[in-house]
Amino acid sequence: MIGVPPRALTGLGAPTRTRPSSDVTGVAAGTTDHVDGSPDDGSAAPVPAPRAAEGRSVTTGHRIARRFFDLCENPRTRERVMRTVRSSADSAVGGKLLVALLSRTVLTPLLRSRRVDATAVKVELVAAQLGGIAVLRYVTRMEPIASMPVDDLVALVGPTLQATLDAPSPG
Numbered sequence: 001m002i003g004v005p006p007r008a009l010t011g012l013g014a015p016t017r018t019r020p021s022s023d024v025t026g027v028a029a030g031t032t033d034h035v036d037g038s039p040d041d042g043s044a045a046p047v048p049a050p051r052a053a054e055g056r057s058v059t060t061g062h063r064i065a066r067r068f069f070d071l072c073e074n075p076r077t078r079e080r081v082m083r084t085v086r087s088s089a090d091s092a093v094g095g096k097l098l099v100a101l102l103s104r105t106v107l108t109p110l111l112r113s114r115r116v117d118a119t120a121v122k123v124e125l126v127a128a129q130l131g132g133i134a135v136l137r138y139v140t141r142m143e144p145i146a147s148m149p150v151d152d153l154v155a156l157v158g159p160t161l162q163a164t165l166d167a168p169s170p171g
Helices: 060-073 078-088 092-113 120-139 150-166
Strands: 017-019 032-034
Touching: 060 078, 060 092, 060 120, 060 150, 078 092, 078 120, 092 120, 120 150
Parallel strands: none
Antiparallel strands: 017 032
8 A cells, every 4th residue: 555644734734743544545544634523523624504596405426526625725725635636637646645635634524414414435436526626726727716716616516525435335
């Protein structure tokens, strides 16, 4: 298994500490940092409630999108997240770092708090979707995605992420 240096995820906000990584990430246990507190000890940074389009409910997919794009837009966390997004296109280790980042800071806390049981493949598909959108928005600055208000982006991406989580598990 490819190890990721613990310091690779530091600098993304609140206290960090080394913890065993999830089986979902494929990264060796104890090689990633937890960011923004622990989902287990209740110190994870609160996720603001996304605003749903009129007539639509706020889903876990919306909450995931909101949390991720808030990390991307926040001046305190943006550069570290963008470095991870850029490195994901360069190497397998970079890809594992991105999945680890998304799993630790966005997916695991939200899925646990909402009692959503997602398979590893679903988590990786959600991470791939978010990573791809981040590349288009923040790295290549592809219009109209690059200048779209975050609320509009969350409203468009949230249902797609939710569909991925709701889909039947393969196999």
